[in-house]
Amino acid sequence: MSRDNYGVDPERPTQNPAVRSADAEGHVDPIVELTDDSMHPAGAAALLRTTAAIRERSAALLARARRGESAWFTIGNDRTIEDAARAVAEVTLERYPWNTIPYHSRWRHFEAGGVDRLAELNTLLGDVATSRERARAHIDLGW
Numbered sequence: 001m002s003r004d005n006y007g008v009d010p011e012r013p014t015q016n017p018a019v020r021s022a023d024a025e026g027h028v029d030p031i032v033e034l035t036d037d038s039m040h041p042a043g044a045a046a047l048l049r050t051t052a053a054i055r056e057r058s059a060a061l062l063a064r065a066r067r068g069e070s071a072w073f074t075i076g077n078d079r080t081i082e083d084a085a086r087a088v089a090e091v092t093l094e095r096y097p098w099n100t101i102p103y104h105s106r107w108r109h110f111e112a113g114g115v116d117r118l119a120e121l122n123t124l125l126g127d128v129a130t131s132r133e134r135a136r137a138h139i140d141l142g143w
Contacts, residue, residue, distance in 0.1 A: 122134070
């Protein structure tokens with residue numbers, strides 16, 4: 001990390017304690033860096049990504065939906081989950097009557113339509129990618 005990462009402008013001092021405490025090379029004490037600072041865009045974004053903030057916002061959105069005030073979400077009654085489970089079971093039995101359901105994961109999405117996209121990715125990575133870089137690319141895309 002460096003002061004440049006924060007776009008510090010000497011004409012516009014920041015309230016971000018991490019930036020203010022950075023040494024000449026831009027090194028910051030991690031404790032200071034993770035201090036909530038909603039006065040700075042990066043700090044506000046970091047604060048919104050915390051588990052507590054996500055839970056708080058999720059609870060507020062759920063409450064709005066339950067009151068019927070959401071334009072995007074509808075909360076069903078107690079039978080809704082039973083109806084959904086029944087519909088999934090019916091479709092599953094229709095598509096897989098022999099009771100052998102193919103393994104499903106994000107990795108299977110790379111094989112959609114009979115195209116082996118993982119093989120294509122490996123070809124694109126070629127011999128220049130180390131095994132570590134190749135694994136990282138696979139993880140970033142698949143998990």
